[in-house]
Amino acid sequence: MANHDTIVALATATGSGAIAVIRLSGIDAISIANKIFKGKDLTLQKSHTIHFGIIQDGNEVLDEVLASIFIAPHSYTKEHVVEISTHNSNYVIERIIQLLIKGGARAAKPGEFTLRAFLNGGMDLSQAEAVADLIASNSAASHQVAMQQMRGGFSNELKNLREQLIHFASLIELELDFSEEDVEFANREQLKGLVLNIGAVLKRLISSFEQGNVLKNGVPVVIAGKPNVGKSTLLNTLLNEERAIVSEIAGTTRDTIEDEININGVTFRFIDTAGIRNTQDIIEAKGVERTREKMRQARLIIYLADPQQDDLEEISTQIGEVALLGVPFVTVVNKTDLLRPDHIEDLKVIEPIFISAKNKAGVEELKDEVLRKVNLHQLNTDDVLVTNIRHVEALQKTSESLEKVLHGIDNPVTSDFLAMDIRQALHHLGEITGSVSTDDLLENIFSKFCIGK
Incomplete structure (x- = not known):
């Protein structure tokens, strides 16, 4: 998942239209764009500024363009980003992209810009998936749900659950260091109450999938x-x-x-x-x-x-x-x-x-x-709805792990078994937001994105 190189892709849809936007992201994005841009020196410009100029291949002028500059970390990917707005000619677009690749960039893979936003801490995995849902939304309701998730509504709910579990997990782990002294740092009744509360939240989130999915x-x-x-x-x-x-x-x-x-x-x-x-x-x-x-x-x-x-x-x-x-x-x-x-x-x-x-x-x-x-026309914009089958499966696995924690509290087991079940619950919650992830998982998710996003 190395992301030290600079990537380029068409960020707008192909087809009829007045303007196309070509996006570059990476450490050399500004310097590579500057090689073919004739106007102001882009390497000297401030972030969030737009500059008029021409794109030139040798002595040949390809087009008059606008170049938008975003300096890291103040961009979508948290890297240097340049967006070149050109006329929507397939010939011109292809020539400009080839010039940028010749200058040191490489063609982006599907979803690679959003992948970089995730890897660079701009969003968590559930928010990244909501970006794809937002692009695919075709109604006010689906747009509303995608926006709510992209802005962190679902993530914040999960973050709160994880923080509470991590607190008790740390106390249980501490008990393992003093296992020979038979001490309890984590109050079992408080832990049981917490697990029951989290279980109720998980049940609500899981049951919301039916509505969120439709x-x-x-x-x-x-x-x-x-x-x-x-x-x-x-x-x-x-x-x-x-x-x-x-x-x-x-x-x-x-x-x-x-x-x-x-x-x-x-x-x-x-x-x-x-x-x-x-x-x-x-x-x-x-x-x-x-x-x-x-x-x-x-x-x-x-x-x-x-x-x-x-x-x-x-x-x-x-x-x-x-x-x-x-x-x-x-x-x-x-x-x-x-x-x-x-x-x-x-x-x-x-x-x-x-x-x-x-x-x-x-x-x-x-x-x-x-x-x-x-009964869907009264959707509350503050409702947290689960719309992704991957998220539902992870929530169900979290709930199963917490059931084991409850069983361990009611039928006293040693701290190491409790710690193992709590760690498993944290692992499954982490899979949703991406705090726990694998290259295969990320490749599977982002391969479904369009190129340029």
Whole structure:
């Protein structure tokens, strides 16, 4: 993990646009940039200043640019950083990067700038991972959670837990030095109280993963029902585009179709499924089985019914079968534009949302009910939510180690066994923030970043 060399990469996305930013970081970043920059001497400029000039290859002028200077440790990576803003021409960008490499830099690996920020103490590992989440965020909720973690909300909670454990760990370790004198420096009742309190915090953090994960990746919502009740029409209406094929022929949808929409800052993954019915068609039967599997995995089911196909008793039976899955669901009666007022009145006993997907009637009410059912629209910006499966696994291992500590207190064991279990809990907490890490772990995390970040 040596980071003594200078790295370079395009920091902005490729494609159409007016400006591109090329980033250098490392001990020689300013001097390397200065070799090809014609204007002020960059090596003599103050930090956080921007300078106009040209980039030149010999006598050839490549572009007019702005060079931004950040002097260590006052930069993202805590190293010298130069960001060159140039016109967004692939030819110009490639020429400038090649000149910088020729001058002594090397091409950066994915996530290497953020890796250096972590290695140089600019952020801990959980904050670094939140940077990737922030870049990938596509809704107000996922952005909110990523920002909260990047600003250290999760890290501060873990830091507080570790500091309390370290205090008792040091007292237990001290007892080992006086093992022959049979003394206790760590009050066992206080230690038990601490472990119970930490256990409660860990339980809260672990349980927050379900909510944090869906905010990060989108809430899976399955649209289910019998064939030809209007599931594909509803999906198209929600997305405001012809995403699914609509046909009067039963069984048109034979596989799941997914797409995302944003409702009040929360991303939902709506999944159109094959109609549920008994069929001799092998392919359609596989689609129906996949529908049932998706329904079991969903955070919410929109069960669509068509009272022109089935009477109230049959629809009630279908609703009962959905309820047995144990997944929250919304009952929706479609094609209300074709129903008589007295028929609608009779159907109110099953407390459905009435819509006409074809005419887009009642769809906004359905969206409101979806939000209410998943209970994510009242996200508190101060909530610490776990969104990363790696973090959850480490928290679970920490909790298991602390259970062993409690067992050791209740069934008196020697200090060395208590010390071992506390050290193990500290190790797992440290894995989250990176105070305990391996090169393989870091490579796996940062390889998922985009180049230039």
